[in-house]
Amino acid sequence: MQGQQRRQHRRSDVLAYEAFVRQHCARLIQSLTLVTLDEELAADAAQDAFLQLHLHWDKVRRHQNLTAWLYRVGINRCKDYRRHLGRLSNLVGRLAANLPPPSESVEWESRVDALAMLGRLPLKQRTAAALFYEADFSVVEIAAVMNISEGAVKSHLSRARQSLRQILEVER
């Protein structure tokens, strides 16, 4: 009897997890892409975040804000990847230092152009903006994800907004 209950409980856990993944995966990947400006990296980080969620599902499912927890793990994972990639690109940069420069200049499409301009934002501003505009998080939720105060979130958002206005004006 107990074994049957346990199996049912486990089954319902699996279903809840699946539903949660389906509900949030697209938005998480998109938000992380706009933080990292790298789709593959964002997808990897999102995958890791969901795996972590599965690993700690019993504990985390009762978390006050499960979505915020997921985004926090995803963003932290992005930072880890970036650190790793930074070291790697430094190495590659040193190795490629003696190569001749590319002869043809690349024409950027407008989307790529906008992403490049987005990339000029400091990471914290970019993260706050992505969570606010893309994931539709409130200031309180962003503060929880980024582990900073609400005032700091507002400050980051304000500065990001100012910079993004310039992007929009350039686009026009």
Add this chain to the structure above:
Amino acid sequence: MNTDRADEAIRSLYRRLEPQVNTEGFCQAIGTKLAARKAGTTRRRIMRVAMVTGLAVAFVAVAGVGVYEALTHLGQSQEVLVITDEPTTALGTTTQPSAQVAGECVNVLHPYHNVFLDAPTYLIPASISLTHPLPEFPKSIPAQRITSELLPDTDLRLVPKPAAIGLLPVVRLRRRSLAQQWASQFAGGRCRGVARAFPSEHGLWDEAYSAPQVSVGSSEDGPGGTSVTSWAVRFEREPVAAGLERYVSVRVAGNDEVIQLTLALPRLKPVEGKLVRLRPIAEVVADTMAWQTGDSGALQNEIQEGEVPVNIRSAFLAYQDPRLG
């Protein structure tokens, strides 16, 4: 552009910039990773169980061997073992030339070790300086026994006859009440400390070696109704003979008094200023097997009264493995 309108514009910019996500593909990828992780976890769990089982078996085997050794060695009637060279020196300090010493080397069966090992041989060269002649060994006592060594400056009170003679400690194991066990544990910890400290305090061991480990103890009733605990003390030293090379047994009475000391020292290095009674080689050579054939009750040496004023500058027992020829 006010804030709300700017937010709206930025939000639409973000919507344009966001990538298309293949949700099904992503979910499948997660499912694959989870399956792989689950397989890995199962494999790791099996490995862990196998490792823990192996360790447990090894631990039980080692503990079994340790307990067996302790039960075999503790409470033996043999006591201390310092075999030295002939008391050729008299008053005043003399030093023998090394060639002469080498010529006097005699193969002697080490009585203690011969009980447990395959007759390792000791060569007994020495460069010992004596300030006084050694006392004559009493004729009435069978000579080639274990020499019971007292440390004259330790106030050791040797029991005339070891309490455990003829009985293995295992015979004395008995079921005790919980209160007795608690009391015994408390006293055991204290005695263990005494046993650990004693050899170092009395210069029996070089301080350069690491702290001794007190491994196994057995309790029995001692003289005067006191409880006597025997401890095996082991020291980290270079191995010379398997099993017993670092072995010391200290018997601690209930009042924390060390009443008996048993050393199994392949190489005892006396410390200057400490007094150790020496045993003439001639006696050892005369009948090296007597300790094996005699009546076990007669194996006991009498307690030597009074101080033996011997000033040892250096002495050593060189171990030679007989298999090396």
